[in-house]
Amino acid sequence: MSDHDRSKEELAIELASLRACLELPQSMPAQLHPSDETYKQVLDALPQMVYEMDENGQFIYANTEALRSFNYSHKDFLNGVNLAQIVDPKDLERAKDNMEKALSGNGYQGEEYTGIRKDGSRFPLKVYSQTVYNKAGAPVGIRGTVLDLSEVRQAEKALKKSETYYRTLFENTGTAMAIFGEDSVILSCNSQFARLSGFAVADVEKKMMWTQFVRADEIDHVHRKHESTRGQISEKPHTYRCTFIPRTGEEKLIQVFMQLIPETRNRVCSLIDVTEVVRAEEALKKSEAYYRTLFGNTGTAMIIFGENGIIQSCNAHFEKLAGCPSTEIIGKMLLWDFVSPEDLDRMMMYHERRPSENRYTPQDYEFNFLTPDNKEKIVHVFIQYIPESSDRACSLIDITDRKQIEQALRKSEERYQLVVQGANDGIWDWNLESNYVYYSPRYKAILGYEDHEFSNTAESWTDHVHPDDLAHTIAANKECIEGKKDKFEVEYRMRHKDGTYRWIHGRGTSTRNEQGDIYRLAGTHTDITARKLQERTTNARYAIAKAIETSEAMHHLYAEIHGVLDRLIHAGNFFIALLDEKNDRITFPYFKDEKDEYRDIENVSNPKTKSLIGHVLRSGEPIFFSNASPETARPELQADTIGTPAAVWLGVPLRLKDKVVGAMAVQHYSDPYHYSDADVSLMKAAAEQVAIVIERKANEEALTRLNEELESKVEMRTAELLENTAQLEAANRRLTELDEIKSALVSSVSHELRTPLTSIRGFAKLTGKDFVKFFTPLSHSQLLKEKGERIVKNLEIIESEGVRLTRLINDFLDINRIESGKVIWNDTLLNPCEVIRNASSALVGAFAAKPEVALFTNMPTKVSPINADPDKIQQVIINLLNNACKFTLEGTVTVSLLEKTDHLLISVSDTGIGIPEDEQKHIFEKFHKSRAGDTISIKDKGTGLGLAICREIVTHYKGKIWVESIPGKGSHFHFTIPTISGTETSCL
Structure with a gap:
């Protein structure tokens, strides 16, 4: 009978019964009775395990899911199964203690144990239980549910996020x-x-x-x-x-x-x-209604279907999974309608085999769920027979998201493996809890090992770190482990398989678990040996070069070079040998050796003279041999050894240009690994510096001789220079006197010229006015009128030339005073806008006489003041405006003001005839007149001193003046004047 066929009263009774099964009230009987079939049917249909146990720990009931999970049969339970058989020994005492607490009235919930199946396999589980009382109220056993946490533990390990699966219904509704x-x-x-x-x-x-x-x-x-x-x-x-x-x-x-x-x-x-x-x-x-019957509120999609596959009942979770209402499902659709075609044959096979209880027919499995609108989901299904019927209870869990996450994790792992395999750096991953360390094949290859030759333990790493570097390297890791830093970087040396050491740049970062504890470190391992060797060589070059600059005596310099090499490669036994070609011998100006003394080697040119240094000098190439490397241990060289044989020997030539002038060498008597091929480069670099010292010494000797020759020449030249200096000083005094005479003469002549010139201008102007007033009216003939007009014009010429001559004299006086330093500068705090306005007003008449030329000013509303002589600044602007007016036939002349960071920029622009490019660099010179001046009238011609005066005034105030001009398009004269910062004045 489906839910729709039963009355509300029947459903309410069943709901109360099911809830009673969940809550396990204390009033329930001590054990199940045959009349409780409805209760058993529902519990056997559940995907959770349900059990009942007496006070001695003997199980008296388990539902179908519990039997399946522990691989027990009903017969096994009839024969007897107790607590010790299904709980891991390490958890047994705790389970018994909890059982005692429950029997004493202190129930327990949510305890986790490790369960043991019949086949001995183990799995995690969680138990929720209550005490069972008899009619007299005495505790007689325990009843509860068991949740299999296997999948939860797997999900926790993969995702680190999933919550505890299968809690009590009340605690896990999500609300x-x-x-x-x-x-x-x-x-x-x-x-x-x-x-x-x-x-x-x-x-x-x-x-x-x-x-x-x-x-x-x-x-x-x-x-x-x-x-x-x-x-x-x-x-x-x-x-x-x-x-x-x-x-x-x-x-x-x-x-x-x-x-x-x-x-x-x-x-x-x-x-x-x-x-x-x-x-x-x-x-x-x-x-959906939240708190309904157990069937509707298990937290999973559930259906009941018959042997023919028709769905007889479904809950709201299944409606959601299927994407259609129960009215369209119940009694109308089959389970197979929701199975993807590729899984249908397998599902039908399981369905047909299940009645025979075939042990190869799984009770839970995964399949692709197909909704009516053709959306696919991945579902994990649990199927159980309802006892004493052919119907099946089916619980379905949508695991689509979980599968997608698992797939994403697999892809991530695959990408990680590809990165590990393809990275040039070594990669390591250290699990602090298990002390297992993953080293990538590249990590091991950097140290010369095959994958199987380097064990995955932390000790493998510490055993290979150079003893001198172990403490600070471990300290860097420890800071990260203790949470003081999230990341670390450290440089250290590690021993290669061949016994040599490699420089490593180690990087690492920490990972925390859900409790916030650091449980894992991972990072990279980069071989920086080449870089370190290069740095070492560079440092050696620098240190030796510095020693060359500071050491005067050669022996002290050789000792400094030895010290540099000793700090870098522990060169305890070291010598420098020089070739004396003149005497055919090798000398040792510097040596330190713990065993032997060094004497000069004679007859070096004779091939029979045996010595390792001789080989280096003759071949011009480094020689390196070590007893640890058979390929370098050349018998013929070892046979030529003078003195105590060394376990490792390294010598390099000293070259001056293309000539070998000596050699230097290091050796160690006991450790054949003390020097390596990498040290050859360092010794060669040091040899270059030593050769420079030798060359410098030779140059110094040559320079000494040259200095001696020059000293005598300098004495002679010094006497000549002293004589010339006396002559120059006398000439300079004479020039100073002449300059003062010139300035006085110019001033005197200029003043003497201005007095008669003023009279000439005045009388010429007065004569012109009297002539026009008294004599012109008496001219009755045309001839006399023409003569009169000519006399008037001649008098005007005298006046205009007088004006021009006066201007020339004034300019001449100004430039003379400026150059002689006698000009008076009446500096004061000025508003530059007022100076520009005054200068423009002074030329209003000149521009009025040329109506075809317009004068404009362009100034800001506010500007910083300047400290200057207002007459001098106004003189500069008037000179520039006067020139602009003079050389502009038509158009505009604009004077503008622009404030910069620390100065003012004043510009005078015109649309006149412009200045040729070859003249622009000369126009500020004294008496220079533009060729374009030929196009203007005589009365407008200048003196050639105006722009020179402008330059002197602007230069005096630490400013600059320049011109930009294009012939035919006009000119732009600019000059700058420093401002007084911190104040402003209005231009309005």
Whole structure:
């Protein structure tokens, strides 16, 4: 009979029964009875394990899922199974203790153990249980549910995020839940409710009322909602919204789903914080009733289908999984309708084999679930027979997301492996808990090892670190392990398989677990030997070059060079040999040796003269041999050794240009690994510096001789220079006297010229006026009129030339005073805008005489002041404006002012005839006149001193003056004057 065929009373009774199965009340009988078939059917259909155990730890009942999970049969249970058989020995004592607590009235929930299957395999599990009492109220056993945590543990390891799977229904709904009585006292609440309210569960249960969390103005509304549910049991919970006041006082809008618990006056209430999802209200209204029968609220999609595959019942989770309502599913569709075609044959085969209890037919497996709208999902299905019927209960869990994550993890792992294989750097990954270290093949190859030759332990690393570097290298790792730093970088040496050392740049970073503890380090390992050797060579060059600059005596310099090499390669036994070609011998100007003394080697040119240095000098190439390397240990060289044989010997030639002038060498008597091929480059670099010293010494000797020759010549030349100096000083004094005479003469002549010139101009002007007034009216003939006009014009010429001559004399005096330093500068704080206006006003008449030329000014509203003589600055602007007016036939002349960072830029621009490029560099010279001046009238011709005066004035004020001009298009004269910062003045 389906749910639709039963009455509400029957469903309510079944709901109460199922809930009783879940809550395991203390009033339940000590063991199951045959009449409890409905109870057994439901429990056998559950994907969770359910058990019952007596007070001695002997199991008296287990549902089908429990039997399947532990690989036991009903027959095994009839023969007897006890607690010790299914719990790992390390957990057994704790399990017994918890059982004793439960039997004494202290129940336990959510305990985790390691379970043992019949075949001996182990798996993690979680137990929820309650004490079972007999009719007399005495504890007689324990009843509970068991959750298989295997998949949860696997998910935790892969994703580190998944939560505990299979908790009690009340704790794992995903929403805040509370059960309260008719008086609104909260009888029970889950952890989600505690988080929502801000109170601990212990502070809420049986101590606080539901209405304490409701805003005051909504309490009546909430009471009415609760009253409306009195005595009403419905399939769907009652729902309403209200304002929830948590402990923080911050109001939250919640959606409440409330259901009357059958046969009680208590209400179960689930709360969803919809503060941030008010817009989703319509979707929430369509959500399923939260607290319904066990079938509808297991947390997974469930269906019951018959032998023919027709779906007889389904819950809301299945509706969601299928994407269609139950009205279109129940009695109308088959399970196979939801199976993807590629999995259909396998599903049908399992279905056909299941009645025969074929042991190869799985009770849970995965398949591709196909919705009516052709959307595919990956589903894990659990199928169980309902006892004494041919119907099957089927639980389906959508694992699409999990599968996608697993696939993403696999791809990530594949990419990681590719990176590890392809990276030139070595990669390491250290699990601090297990002390297992992964070293990539490249990591091991850098040290010369095959993968199997270098074990994956931390000790493999520490054993290969150079003893001198071990302490600071471990310290860098330790800071990261202790959480002082998230990352570290350190440089150190590691021993290669061949016994030599490689420089390594190590990088690492830490990873924390969910508890915040650092449990893992990982990083890279880069071979920087080449870089270190280059740095070492560079440092050696620098140190030796510095020693060359500071050391005077050659022996001291050789000792400095020895010290540099000793610090870099531990050159305890070291010598420098020089070739004396004149005497055919090798000398040793410097040597340090712990065993032998060095004497000069005679007859070097004779091939029979044996010595390793002789080989270096004759071949001009480095010689390096070590007893550790057979390929370098040349017998013919070792046979030529003078003195005590060395375990390793390295000598390099000293070259001056293309000539070998000596050699230097290092050796070690006991350690054949003391020097390596890398040290050859360092010795060659040092040899270049030593050769420079030798060359410098030769040059110094030559320079000494040259200095001696020059000293005598310098004495002779010095006497000549002293004589010339005396002559120059006398000439300079004479020039100074002449300059003073010139300045006095110019001043005197200029003043003497100005007096008669003023008279000439005055009398010429007066004569012209009298002639026009008294004699012109007497001219009655045309001839006399023409003669009179000519006399007037001649007098005007005298006047204009007098003006020009006066201007020339004034300019001449100005330039003379400036050059002689006798000019007086009346500097004061000026508003540059007023100076420009005054200069422009002074030339209004000149521009009025040329109406075809317009004068404009362009100035800002505010400008910084300047410290200068207003007459001098005005003289500069007037000279520039006068020239612009003079050389502009038509168009415009513009004077503009622009303030820069620390100076003013004053410009005078015109649209005149312009200045040829070859003249522009000369126009500021004295008496220079532009060729373009030929096009203007005589009265407008200048003196050639105006721009020179402008330059002297601007230069005096630390400014600059220049011109930009294009012939035919006009000129732009610019000059700068420093400003007084920190103040401003108005230009309006």
